Amino acid sequence: MTISTPTPVPSSSPDSLEADLLARVPSQLFIGGDWVDARAGATLDVHDPATGLVIKTIADARAEDGLAALDAAVAAADEWAETAPRARGEILRGAFDLLQERREDFALLMTLEMGKPLAEARGEVTYGGEFLRWFSEEAVRIGGRYGRNPEGTGSMIVSERPVGPAFLITPWNFPLAMATRKIAPALAAGCTAVVKPASLTPLTTLLLASLLEEAGLPKGVLNVFTTSTTSAVSDPIIADPRLRKLSFTGSTGVGQQLIRQSAQNVLRISMELGGNAPFVVFEDADLDKAVEGALAAKFRNIGQACTAANRFIVHTSVASEFATRLSARVSAFRMGRGTEEGVTVGPLINDAAVTKVDALVTDAVSRGATVRTGGHPVDGDGSFYEATVITGVTAGSDILREEIFGPVLSIVEFSDEDEAVRLANDTEYGLVSYVFTESLARGQRMIDRLDTGMMGLNVGVLSNAAAPFGGVKQSGLGREGGSEGIREYLSTKYTLIPNA
Structure with a gap:
C-alpha cells in the first residue's frame, strides 16, 4: 500500500483555494434567518483528520441557543405549513441548482473536514443533491383520498398535514447527504426544522444553510446550531412540548436513549442506527x-x-x-x-x-x-x-x-x-x-x-x-428517501361528512 505524506493544513496557506473556501463558510449559528454568535460566546474548533490541525473555529451553542432555534421554528411553522406545495418545491429545486453550481466547493469542504477522497466527496454532492431534487418533486404529490363510507351514511376525507416543528440530528460521516436526506423531506412536507450537525463535521451543514437561505427559504423555516455539548443543548429541545418530530442518524446506543426521551411527549421519530x-x-x-x-x-x-x-x-x-x-x-x-x-x-x-x-x-x-x-x-x-x-x-x-x-x-x-x-x-x-x-x-x-x-x-x-432507506431490528425505525421519506413528516387526518 502506498502512503503519501499529508500536505500542510489549509490555514497555513492563506492564498490557497482551500483557505478561501473556509473563509466563506459561516462560523455562526443560523437562527430565525440570521447568523448569530452563541450567546455565551463559546467556540469550538473543527479539525482536518488528515493532519489533526484546526481548519476553522465556529460558534459553540448552549441550551439557550438551542431553544432560540426551536422558538424560531415554532414561530415560522404555521406560515410555512400553509405555503403552497409548489412554492416549497421550487425553493428546494432552486437549492439543488445552486448546489450543482457549487459542487466543487462542497466536495472540497467535505474532504477537508471529514477526510474522504475528493472523488468520493464529489459523489456525495451528486447523491446529497438528489434529495433536494427528489423532494422538490414530492412536495406537490402529497395526497389524500375521498370516498363514501361503507355504510353509505357519509363521505370520508383523508388528508395529510405536516407533523410540525422537527429536530434533525445528523452524523459526521456523510455531512451533506445526511443533512439533505432529512432537511429536504421535512421542508417539502411543510415542517420547519432545527438541525444539529455533528461537531466533528459541522461546516458542510452551515454552508448548506447559507445556500438554502440564498434559494429563498423564509426566515425561521430552517435553523442550525453547532455544539460540543450535544446532550445539554438537545435535551431541552426534545423535552419541549412544541416539538413534534425527531429524526436521528447515529449509533444504536444514542438512538435508544433518544427514543426513551421522545416518549415523554410521544414524538414522531425516525431512527437510522447502526449496522453490521x-x-x-x-x-x-x-x-x-x-x-x-x-x-x-x-x-x-x-x-x-x-x-x-x-x-x-x-x-x-x-x-x-x-x-x-x-x-x-x-x-x-x-x-x-x-x-x-x-x-x-x-x-x-x-x-x-x-x-x-x-x-x-x-x-x-x-x-x-x-x-x-x-x-x-x-x-x-x-x-x-x-x-x-x-x-x-x-x-x-x-x-x-x-x-x-x-x-x-x-x-x-x-x-x-x-x-x-x-x-x-x-x-x-x-x-x-x-x-x-x-x-x-x-x-x-x-x-x-x-x-x-x-x-x-x-x-x-x-x-x-428515490428508494426507501432504513433497517429493521436495532438498525432503526422509519425510512428516509423515496415516496416513503416524506410520509415521516406528515400526519394523517380523517374527517367524516354526513350525507345531506
Missing part, C-alpha cells in the same frame, strides 16, 4: 462482480458508513480465490490526504476511531485470523489506518459483532445456504445485506430470508434518493 452488514458470496457468484462489489461496499467512505459491509461470508470453494483477488487490489490502494491526486483511502475521523479499529483487528488475530494485507495504524500526522484484509476469522471475534467503521475487510467461510443465512442473520442489527449469486431463485430466497431493511443483489452500493 453481511456480504454473502455463493459458490456460483461471478467473482469479478463480487470483488468489485466488495471494494465498493467496504471501502467507500473509508469504511465509515452504516451501510458498509462488515462480515464477508464466503463459500468455502471460492474463499481463497476471493481473498487473493481482494488482497491484491487492496494492497495497491494509495492512502493520504483526500485532496491529493490518486488517493483512494483517507484518514479515519479521529484517533479514537483508529484505536477502535486496531483493537478489533488485534482481537481477531489473537483468535486465529490471518492478516493478508494492512493491519496497522499509520505513524505520523492524522488518523490513518491501513486498508486491511483478514481471513480465517473465528466465531466469537469482536469484529463479527461490532460495527467496524473503518477500512477492514474480514472473511469467514460457509458450506451451504442455510449456514450462510444463519451467519448473516446472527446480529441484533438489520440495516442492509449484500448477496452475490448467479442464481435468480437463490437471490429471491435471500430477499425473503435475510433480516435486513435493504439488500443489494450483485451490487455493492444501493443507496438512492
Whole structure:
C-alpha cells in the first residue's frame, strides 16, 4: 500500500483555494434567518483528520441557543405549513441548482473536514443533491383520498398535514447527504426544522444553510446550531412540548436513549442506527462482480458508513480465490490526504476511531485470523489506518459483532445456504445485506430470508434518493428517501361528512 505524506493544513496557506473556501463558510449559528454568535460566546474548533490541525473555529451553542432555534421554528411553522406545495418545491429545486453550481466547493469542504477522497466527496454532492431534487418533486404529490363510507351514511376525507416543528440530528460521516436526506423531506412536507450537525463535521451543514437561505427559504423555516455539548443543548429541545418530530442518524446506543426521551411527549421519530452488514458470496457468484462489489461496499467512505459491509461470508470453494483477488487490489490502494491526486483511502475521523479499529483487528488475530494485507495504524500526522484484509476469522471475534467503521475487510467461510443465512442473520442489527449469486431463485430466497431493511443483489452500493432507506431490528425505525421519506413528516387526518 502506498502512503503519501499529508500536505500542510489549509490555514497555513492563506492564498490557497482551500483557505478561501473556509473563509466563506459561516462560523455562526443560523437562527430565525440570521447568523448569530452563541450567546455565551463559546467556540469550538473543527479539525482536518488528515493532519489533526484546526481548519476553522465556529460558534459553540448552549441550551439557550438551542431553544432560540426551536422558538424560531415554532414561530415560522404555521406560515410555512400553509405555503403552497409548489412554492416549497421550487425553493428546494432552486437549492439543488445552486448546489450543482457549487459542487466543487462542497466536495472540497467535505474532504477537508471529514477526510474522504475528493472523488468520493464529489459523489456525495451528486447523491446529497438528489434529495433536494427528489423532494422538490414530492412536495406537490402529497395526497389524500375521498370516498363514501361503507355504510353509505357519509363521505370520508383523508388528508395529510405536516407533523410540525422537527429536530434533525445528523452524523459526521456523510455531512451533506445526511443533512439533505432529512432537511429536504421535512421542508417539502411543510415542517420547519432545527438541525444539529455533528461537531466533528459541522461546516458542510452551515454552508448548506447559507445556500438554502440564498434559494429563498423564509426566515425561521430552517435553523442550525453547532455544539460540543450535544446532550445539554438537545435535551431541552426534545423535552419541549412544541416539538413534534425527531429524526436521528447515529449509533444504536444514542438512538435508544433518544427514543426513551421522545416518549415523554410521544414524538414522531425516525431512527437510522447502526449496522453490521453481511456480504454473502455463493459458490456460483461471478467473482469479478463480487470483488468489485466488495471494494465498493467496504471501502467507500473509508469504511465509515452504516451501510458498509462488515462480515464477508464466503463459500468455502471460492474463499481463497476471493481473498487473493481482494488482497491484491487492496494492497495497491494509495492512502493520504483526500485532496491529493490518486488517493483512494483517507484518514479515519479521529484517533479514537483508529484505536477502535486496531483493537478489533488485534482481537481477531489473537483468535486465529490471518492478516493478508494492512493491519496497522499509520505513524505520523492524522488518523490513518491501513486498508486491511483478514481471513480465517473465528466465531466469537469482536469484529463479527461490532460495527467496524473503518477500512477492514474480514472473511469467514460457509458450506451451504442455510449456514450462510444463519451467519448473516446472527446480529441484533438489520440495516442492509449484500448477496452475490448467479442464481435468480437463490437471490429471491435471500430477499425473503435475510433480516435486513435493504439488500443489494450483485451490487455493492444501493443507496438512492428515490428508494426507501432504513433497517429493521436495532438498525432503526422509519425510512428516509423515496415516496416513503416524506410520509415521516406528515400526519394523517380523517374527517367524516354526513350525507345531506
